[in-house]
Amino acid sequence: MGSSKTHIFSIEHNELAQVAKVLAHPARIAILEYISKQEGCICNDLVDEIGLAQPTISQHLNEIKKIGLLQGSFEGKNLCYCIDQERWLELQHAFNNFFSNINLNCC
């Protein structure tokens, strides 16, 4: 016990839940917002900006990366992260579909 019974749910439900899980932490919301406001991003800026320790930020970035939302490229000395546009729009549509397909007829 303790772990989610993912196998009893559809792929669609599991995937949406997985993405929601990444958004389910204020640090990751803040990180995504911050990266998007910069031209690029240097991870060390995030440590100052967010106020969590460097390893913690690195782990959060990794969670975001896992669902394909980050593209990393090297720019001089510093690793430059940016948001993967295609994936971003894909997830935007996924959430929008979820919210739109719900039938709001109340009992």
Added chain:
Amino acid sequence: MGSSKTHIFSIEHNELAQVAKVLAHPARIAILEYISKQEGCICNDLVDEIGLAQPTISQHLNEIKKIGLLQGSFEGKNLCYCIDQERWLELQHAFNNFFSNINLNCC
């Protein structure tokens, strides 16, 4: 340690994360979808439909209720849940804003 440092983040970021956390489980996604497809809802149907034990379903329903997404009313013997339309639309907009306000200029 172990708990999120919610106090260092903005109210907006915390609130969006809190809602995302509720969506971050396939059972809750499935429950919302199922409720919306019915005229009303009887919890016991959910137990059969989802395939989790009755106390587990009850707990998931409670999480969904906490963020204001469920309205419950009594209808005969059975508790009838339905989705709170106003709150639903509010959250739809919140997610849409989040996805729209991100600047996708890549480095």
Added chain:
DNA sequence: CATTATTATCGTAATATTGCAATATTAAAT
């Protein structure tokens, strides 16, 4: 009021998440 059916709560075990100090890795600059 006793019975039955449905939902909620309690207690508990298993697993996951969060966070950071210590350390390792990586790549540019000297």
Added chain:
DNA sequence: ATTTAATATTGCAATATTACGATAATAATG
């Protein structure tokens, strides 16, 4: 090649989540 600066990984402690059996509460029905 050494130093320096930035990011990643490891290990671990604290807390949160998930799930369910047992049990309580609630309300309709006989």
